Amino acid sequence: MNVLVTGGAGYIGSHTVVQLLNQGHSVIIVDNLVNAHPNVLERIERITGKSPMFYDYDLCDERSLDEVFSVHSPDAIIHFAGLKAVGESVEQPLRYYHNNLTSTLTLLRVMQRHSVKNIVFSSSATVYGDPDTLPITEAAPLKATNPYGQTKLMIETMLMDIAKTADWHIISLRYFNPVGAHQSGLIGEDPSGTPNNLLPYVSQVAIGKREKLSVFGNDYNTPDGTGIRDYIHVVDLADAHLAALSHIKDTTTYRAINIGTGKGTSVLELIDSFQAASSKEIPYDILPRRAGDIASCYADVALAKDELGWEAKYSIDEACEDSWRWQSQNPNGYSE
Numbered sequence: 128m129n130v131l132v133t134g135g136a137g138y139i140g141s142h143t144v145v146q147l148l149n150q151g152h153s154v155i156i157v158d159n160l161v162n163a164h165p166n167v168l169e170r171i172e173r174i175t176g177k178s179p180m181f182y183d184y185d186l187c188d189e190r191s192l193d194e195v196f197s198v199h200s201p202d203a204i205i206h207f208a209g210l211k212a213v214g215e216s217v218e219q220p221l222r223y224y225h226n227n228l229t230s231t232l233t234l235l236r237v238m239q240r241h242s243v244k245n246i247v248f249s250s251s252a253t254v255y256g257d258p259d260t261l262p263i264t265e266a267a268p269l270k271a272t273n274p275y276g277q278t279k280l281m282i283e284t285m286l287m288d289i290a291k292t293a294d295w296h297i298i299s300l301r302y303f304n305p306v307g308a309h310q311s312g313l314i315g316e317d318p319s320g321t322p323n324n325l326l327p328y329v330s331q332v333a334i335g336k337r338e339k340l341s342v343f344g345n346d347y348n349t350p351d352g353t354g355i356r357d358y359i360h361v362v363d364l365a366d367a368h369l370a371a372l373s374h375i376k377d378t379t380t381y382r383a384i385n386i387g388t389g390k391g392t393s394v395l396e397l398i399d400s401f402q403a404a405s406s407k408e409i410p411y412d413i414l415p416r417r418a419g420d421i422a423s424c425y426a427d428v429a430l431a432k433d434e435l436g437w438e439a440k441y442s443i444d445e446a447c448e449d450s451w452r453w454q455s456q457n458p459n460g461y462s463e
């Protein structure tokens with residue numbers, strides 16, 4: 128397939144581009160590098176021996192996107208591009224609504240104009256808010272609790288309506304907590320500033336960039352009192368997109384599918400696993416709970432297995448080993 132990957136220079140996008148190229152697909156990336164480093168492109172080439180086409184365009188720029196579709200006639204789109212920091216979305220809601228919604232609307236309009244109607248969208252477990260029951264199935268009530276989550280819900284709502292019209296094939300993948308890095312150590316998560324996610328923070332403590340970790344709450348109703356999440360290896364997550372693409376033509380109604388491991392890991396378990404992988408001690412302080420955090424969140428993954436024939440292969444220990452390889456080989460991320 129000829130696959131256009133929006134946000135393909137980002138964390139999950141770059142790992143998916145590698146898997147696509149390794150499987151013989153051709154790839155066109157559109158990414159304005161608002162949250163990515165251009166060196167990722169050379170790394171992708173080093174891993175795969177192939178270079179994807181790359182356009183440094185903002186997806187909100189309809190004319191430029193139209194030109195990309197005219198030149199490349201993609202068969203399908205994987206739509207990763209978007210801003211993703213929950214805290215930032217609370218501080219800058221307009222920027223988040225504008226970027227995430229306008230870019231998606233522009234993409235969908237251009238797709239329609241060029242009769243390209245196959246799309247896999249990056250949704251998130253954040254659309255379940257604070258879940259009533261665990262594991263979370265796709266039938267759970269949807270209730271976003273911040274502007275970032277609202278953009279995911281709004282986009283899913285648009286996609287649901289569009290999927291009812293002629294010839295569209297649409298799959299939203301609701302990711303749980305992506306972690307890890309490519310086994311080569313050449314690509315990985317490279318947050319700018321203070322990491323928003325736990326594992327990049329832990330690995331920056333391990334490499335000595337940060338003094339210690341803050342664990343927010345050890346009085347949750349969980350076995351060790353710390354929060355539980357479903358950590359999914361980014362290479363498994365990338366493979367879920369390839370599985371979705373290979374089933375996209377069978378998808379005649381809108382599908383939203385959880386992508387996780389189905390297993391929960393606590394903050395303290397994750398720290399233990401990272402200490403074992405890195406042979407470094409991770410000092411941490413226990414602080415009060417953070418507003419808005421939930422105790423436990425993990426996926427029911429039966430639908431992904433039934434409909435896509437996909438399931439996670441990698442463990443949390445392997446994710447920590449791969450994260451540590453990436454961090455220790457690239458202490459400054461993609462910056463040289």
Ligand SMILES: NC(=O)c1ccc[n+]([C@@H]2O[C@H](COP(=O)([O-])OP(=O)(O)OC[C@H]3O[C@@H](n4cnc5c(N)ncnc54)[C@H](O)[C@@H]3O)[C@@H](O)[C@H]2O)c1
Pocket residue numbers: 133134135136137138139140157158159160161162163184185186187206207208209210211226230249250251252302303304305324
């Ligand atoms: N990482 C997570 O924890 C997580 C969890 C659930 C869902 N998601 C979703 O998955 C997708 C990818 O996440 P990621 O972790 O790889 O994030 P990322 O920030 O690394 O990648 C997103 C990419 O989109 C690009 N981008 C943003 N706005 C753009 C625009 N208007 N035009 C062109 N490019 C633009 C950025 O430069 C970046 O390279 C996002 O939609 C995110 O919301 C991520």
